[in-house]
Amino acid sequence: MRIGLLTEGGYPFATGEARLWCDRLVRGLPQHEFELYALSRSAEQERTRVPLPEHVTQVRTAPLWAPADDGRTYSRRERRRFADCFRELVHGICAGEPGSFASGLYGLAELACEQGGLYAALRSESAVRLLESACRAPGAGRGVQAAQVPDLLEFVDELERMLRPLSLDWYEEPGSLGAADICHAAAGGVAALPGLLAKRFFGVPLLVTEYGVQLRAHYLDHRPDARPAVRALLAAFHIRLAGEIYDRADLLTPGNAHARRWQERCGATRDRVRTVYPGMEADRFATVGEAADCGDPDTLVWVGRIEPAKDLIALLHAFAEVRRAAPQTRLRIFATAVAADYLADCKSLAAQLFPDEAADAVTVGENPVTFEEIGGPDAPSSAEAYGSGRVVVLSSVIEGFPITLAEAMFCGRATVSTDVGAVVEVIGGTGLVVPPRNPRALAEACLSLLGDPERAQRLGAAARARALELFTVEQNVAAFQEIYLRLLARGSARPDGEIPFAQPPEARVPGHWTTPTWAPVPEATA
Numbered sequence: 001m002r003i004g005l006l007t008e009g010g011y012p013f014a015t016g017e018a019r020l021w022c023d024r025l026v027r028g029l030p031q032h033e034f035e036l037y038a039l040s041r042s043a044e045q046e047r048t049r050v051p052l053p054e055h056v057t058q059v060r061t062a063p064l065w066a067p068a069d070d071g072r073t074y075s076r077r078e079r080r081r082f083a084d085c086f087r088e089l090v091h092g093i094c095a096g097e098p099g100s101f102a103s104g105l106y107g108l109a110e111l112a113c114e115q116g117g118l119y120a121a122l123r124s125e126s127a128v129r130l131l132e133s134a135c136r137a138p139g140a141g142r143g144v145q146a147a148q149v150p151d152l153l154e155f156v157d158e159l160e161r162m163l164r165p166l167s168l169d170w171y172e173e174p175g176s177l178g179a180a181d182i183c184h185a186a187a188g189g190v191a192a193l194p195g196l197l198a199k200r201f202f203g204v205p206l207l208v209t210e211y212g213v214q215l216r217a218h219y220l221d222h223r224p225d226a227r228p229a230v231r232a233l234l235a236a237f238h239i240r241l242a243g244e245i246y247d248r249a250d251l252l253t254p255g256n257a258h259a260r261r262w263q264e265r266c267g268a269t270r271d272r273v274r275t276v277y278p279g280m281e282a283d284r285f286a287t288v289g290e291a292a293d294c295g296d297p298d299t300l301v302w303v304g305r306i307e308p309a310k311d312l313i314a315l316l317h318a319f320a321e322v323r324r325a326a327p328q329t330r331l332r333i334f335a336t337a338v339a340a341d342y343l344a345d346c347k348s349l350a351a352q353l354f355p356d357e358a359a360d361a362v363t364v365g366e367n368p369v370t371f372e373e374i375g376g377p378d379a380p381s382s383a384e385a386y387g388s389g390r391v392v393v394l395s396s397v398i399e400g401f402p403i404t405l406a407e408a409m410f411c412g413r414a415t416v417s418t419d420v421g422a423v424v425e426v427i428g429g430t431g432l433v434v435p436p437r438n439p440r441a442l443a444e445a446c447l448s449l450l451g452d453p454e455r456a457q458r459l460g461a462a463a464r465a466r467a468l469e470l471f472t473v474e475q476n477v478a479a480f481q482e483i484y485l486r487l488l489a490r491g492s493a494r495p496d497g498e499i500p501f502a503q504p505p506e507a508r509v510p511g512h513w514t515t516p517t518w519a520p521v522p523e524a525t526a
Helices: 019-028 076-095 100-115 125-136 149-162 189-202 214-220 228-248 257-265 282-289 312-325 340-353 382-387 403-410 423-427 439-450 453-470 473-490
Strands: 002-008 033-040 056-063 182-185 206-210 251-254 296-306 330-338 369-373 389-394 414-418 432-434
Touching (some): 002 019, 002 189, 019 473, 033 189, 100 189, 100 228, 149 228, 182 473, 189 206, 189 214, 189 228, 206 228, 206 473, 214 228, 214 257, 251 257, 251 473, 282 382, 282 453, 296 312, 296 340, 296 403, 312 330, 312 340, 312 439, 330 340, 330 382, 340 369, 382 389, 382 403, 389 403, 403 414, 403 423, 414 423, 414 439, 414 453
Parallel strands (some): 002 033, 033 056, 182 206, 206 251, 330 369, 389 414, 414 432
């Protein structure tokens, strides 16, 4: 079957979200044809792509970062039609009128398909005035009512970028997205917009996978320079778009129950939601996971991106209590990425809490807390980083699906985690879970495992068994293979009345065998 894979700021580019799992999915299903439709976020991102397998038949990209002025000027009738559609869209955003957002969105898509791009129209003075009118209309949210001209201009600029997929030529041409058997959006939000249009106008089944809920990511995206009214308008747009996606998609596949709850809260029905855990390469951790050595019994390990959401400050305070009870314990912090300012704060706190110590008068002092990078001489790979200690700690205050926790489970390590996001779902009783922002509870849990090696070993073995059952690439690929077949067999109604599998595969090969037995034989041939 032909699968149109929709991405935003990720695959097939070498950097960005959803890159790894999309690549594993495509390579795991060589029996299908994949067509990639990617929205890029920067010119730098477009310069590097990952090698693609042969069954990726085409790649089409569109930038969300570059100006997209098509140089077209609408006629008076077209401008009036644009105004009607845009008025419905912005009233749906600001006041949440039922059906208004969807009606305006699809109306603009039809106009863009018939007359060309929307760049000039969306950035026109009339668009700004229509937006201002919607912000002042009865029923508009309190946050958007205070929008001033700079706020309106900034939001219109952002709105044009987010609605750019409406103007793309991805839908009507032969062999394009409108002719695919299934549209699979690798994320919600803007990435799923082309799939919405393909379903609306061509009847293509839409599958949306969210390992990180886009609406949640928008709420967590803290930009100090963002104006409050702009943030309110953007939040309203993302809420309406998420609701439309969840309402129209044939199936939603969240990566965990935490994401599933977000989707159901935004209107998704349970009969169209199926949890599919992300697939990870278990072979990378097999050597460490199957080794008899369980790591240094006096070492705690933390792996991840050093940023405020990971709450390393609380971890350092917890480790101070651990050191008071077990002075020989060390904490090794391995960074996969770094927020420089936060790293400096953590290093400063570690220097204050743990002065350099030396065994005697002639030995160089060392700090029991070390900040290291994956790929360094002591930890060339993430598996060796996890394997360097007996217990792996996660101290986050915000998490979606905790990838580092699943990797620690593949390595057969006992874990101590904070109860955030999908942590409890991932752990499933194979590790200790404590409340977030509670250094004392975190310290007590770490000490209980450090003081009981047999228990730590049992939990680590159980964690590895659970990870091998639920979080491998094989289970992920098998789940999507079944989903693809079910969606295609369901026979989503197409405008042309096409029935899946109505034409046999051999009909594509030229020859006399492609003529049905019931077809009349031409007289000349007879």
